[in-house]
Amino acid sequence: MSNVSWRISAPPRWSALILGLVAGVTGPALPATAAPVPVVTRAALDPSLTAGRGANVAFLEQEAENAATNGTVIGPDRTAYTLPAEASGRSAVTLDANEWVEFTLPRAANAITVRYSIPDSATGGGITAPLTVKTRLGARTMALTSEYSWLYNQYPFTDDPQAGLLHPDWWITECQCVPVETSPAPVINKPFRAARFYDEQRLLLGHTYRAGDKIRLIARTVPTTIDLLDSELVGPPKLDLTAVNVLAFGADPTGRHDAAPAIERAIAYAKKVHRRVYLPPGVFQVNRHIVVDDVTITGAGNWYTIVKGRSVALSEPAPDGSIHTGVGFYGKYAADGGSRDVHLSDFAIEGDVRERIDTDQVNGIGGAMSDSTIDGLHIRHTKVGLWFDGPMSNVRVTNNVIVDQVADGLNFHTGVTDSLVRGNFLRNTGDDALAAWSETITDSGNVFDHNTIQTPTLANGIAIYGGENTTVSNNLIADPVREGSALHAGTRFGAEPFTGHLLFRNNTTVRAGTQELNWRIGLGAIWFYALQGTIAADVRVTGDHYLDSTYNAVMLVADWPVKDLYSIDEIKFKDIRIDGTGTSVLSARAGGSASFENVDARNVGAVGVNNCGRFLFTPAGSEFTLTDRGRNDGGWLGPYLPNVITCDDRPPVVPPPAPARW
Known part of the structure; x- marks a missing residue:
């Protein structure tokens, strides 16, 4: 494979x-x-x-x-x-x-x-x-x-190791065929994938x-x-003697009895008297959404206060399409006016999600919360740690630990603006660890800064799907596993176009770039994908370090059916360090252009630039143009200017040495 x-x-x-x-x-x-x-x-x-x-x-x-x-x-x-x-x-x-x-x-x-x-x-x-x-x-x-x-199996996966193909008409790279057009259908080994x-x-x-x-x-x-x-070294439990304690309203801290009604009574009383709600040390059983609006809820620390629930099958689908519910703190949905002034801190949320059902609202944090803060939580075993459906604005998500999710770690979905994701640690997400998805309504003015992301098992570390004026800075992303990479921007999933600026600044990736199973090619540590439109915003990649990239450091690609329609234009790379690539520094599989200034590379496994352009191989050269703005060390760029065709569809991989100080 x-x-x-x-x-x-x-x-x-x-x-x-x-x-x-x-x-x-x-x-x-x-x-x-x-x-x-x-x-x-x-x-x-x-x-x-x-x-x-x-x-x-x-x-x-x-x-x-x-x-x-x-x-x-x-x-x-x-x-x-x-x-x-x-x-x-x-x-x-x-x-x-x-x-x-x-x-x-x-x-x-x-x-x-x-x-x-x-x-x-x-x-x-x-x-x-x-x-x-x-x-x-x-x-x-x-x-x-x-x-x-x-x-196991194909998206959205199953926990049955003996299941047949979930999508027998999909392209299966292991047999390089389209099963629906093949007789007999392919035989797959079970368990599959x-x-x-x-x-x-x-x-x-x-x-x-x-x-x-x-x-x-x-x-x-x-x-x-x-x-x-x-x-x-965990400190002692935090005490808040002036807050409304949920124990006073009958919440069971042993986890044996449903604590949701008592927590809701405490919230209602706290709003009347304008005080915080306190969750003391203990395990509190909650098997549904706690709806929050204009309230502050704090715990004793996420090692001590655990809000834990089981997955509950609904007798009939909910209006939002869910067929299960489970533990979660949700703002009111935007269609119902959304929530404001919600502040959650210092407790853990432990769910019971064992399979991926995309219609289920079984996320740790959900709904719409403007002018709100989420700080110091530990979230695991939910579908998505935090899934926000806007429009909403000014939410700060800081210093949380988000692990073992079936899908994303966090997603700003639909009209989330002027919001910050900073200082969070994410590991073992089942889809993009951090994402901004401008479906229908543009996300704008959001910042993803100083987060650590490890081992997303599917998709990307940080993915930006359309939007305006987005900054991705000072993040550390390691070990994406399949069908994605560390940093990604794409016109995909019905997203609104990129407008304004998109800044990738001072990020470090390591062991990034996976094999895209459908294309059977390797992705870059950072990759741009024109699938449903041209990428033509002010895109700047500055100060990033790409270490030990499995394939390319940088990839710019358009999907084959639209390769002559959409392009990736004027991406600006500056002050980049690339230490180790399995193949090239840059792989271009689209029309468009990019410029490079002070982009230094060493331990490059193949040619510095693998330029296929639109695969038309015209006498004028590739449809992708490179501009040298100076101080690009390592000899990786010069021989390939401005648009020399150097197309090797699947170059052999040469593992580089381990990264070292520059």
Whole structure:
């Protein structure tokens, strides 16, 4: 399927999630041995290579492949539908029963997050298995589950490993045919396209461990793949004695009884007396939307206050098309006037979404919320972490952790304006991690800044679909898995045109650029796609770093049926560093133009510019024109000016060396 030669071996297809933790299991303390120097990374990179980019998070990341282990290191491998490809850094450690991986804490910590995978059941739906967490004071058990991972087949996927093709008339790259026009229909191996292997779980250790202490993770009953461990020193619960406490209105903090009515009573009272609502430490069961408007709701911290619900099938479809409901905090829909002055902070939202049904409104945050803030939440196991349907304006989404989503992490959909997404950490989204989608009504004036995105399993890290005056700056994006890349702008999905400016500024991508399965070509770390119209706004890409790109650093492409109709015009690249490409610096598969100033490249796997233009191969050269504005080092640009045809449809991949300081 791929000519990417990072692959070492084909690992077994295991996977899972960590749902809950089971209470303490005693055991012998770890032996006192000299602790190795811990390797701390950001997006599996030396942190010095990402300075100033991404979210400022409270935890430190340690990759399992850098830790001590008697298990098996898998990868590196970027081939979609394999365990290494979905791992941070494209490598992990697989443990058989009683094997272990051991991390040395780089600084004091009392809490950990483990990203892992365990097998699915033979019939789908997942299994559970224990993982022992051993420290010098004893041992505890995490209850791992694969109930929220493992999807199969074609979009929008299924959790049935034995299902036939969901769309037998779609192009299937594995057989290079259109099944509906083929007799007999193609035979596919089952399970077909198993994916979305990983999940994660957090654990408060009940004690503060010092730097140099060791955390050993031991598999017990099934093969368990450990991707990484995040360690953190969590402060005490936050108290708000002046707010309206939901306990006073009958909310159950044990999670046994439905707390939604009590929370709603507390909200109603708080609005009357103009006070905040406080969710104290505990687990609060909520199985439907809490509608919020003109209210502030704060928790004790997202490690302590958990709002958790189960998926509920509706007796008949809701007006919005949903056939399920679940936990979520929703503003009123824009058609009903929307909500204003909503402020949510310092609690966790845990859903129960196990499959992708695009009509379902089972998102952590939803509706329309103008003049509002979302800060310090931890959101997992919902369909989309935050899906806003405008028109709406002035929402600030800051400092949240959004993980293990079936679809997007956040989407500004339809007329969201003058809003900010900053300082958020996203991992393991099932579609675009961050997106702005100007369907029907233009999004305008939005900023995506200083976010960290890791391992989106489908689509892109940050995707902009039309809109006006959008800025994407200072983000760190790593390891997109399939059918997308790190940064993307496209005239797609019925979006309004790009107008005003579109700025990509000071972003870092690493191990980006996946194989587009339908086209069977590699995408760029940043890619522009003219599908439903020309891209002709003021587009500037400035100060980005593209590190260890699987294929191209930059791609500009039009869909084949419209390649002679739409173009990508006057994209301006300036002050860019490109360290490592599997193929070219630039792949042009469209008509149009781009200029380059101070774009430095090294460790380029193929020709600097792969210029196919519109594939007409005219004597005048390519229909895509390049302009040299000076100071472009590395020799990658000069031989190909202004429009030399250098078209190699699928050049071989040459894996570059690891990124290094410039």
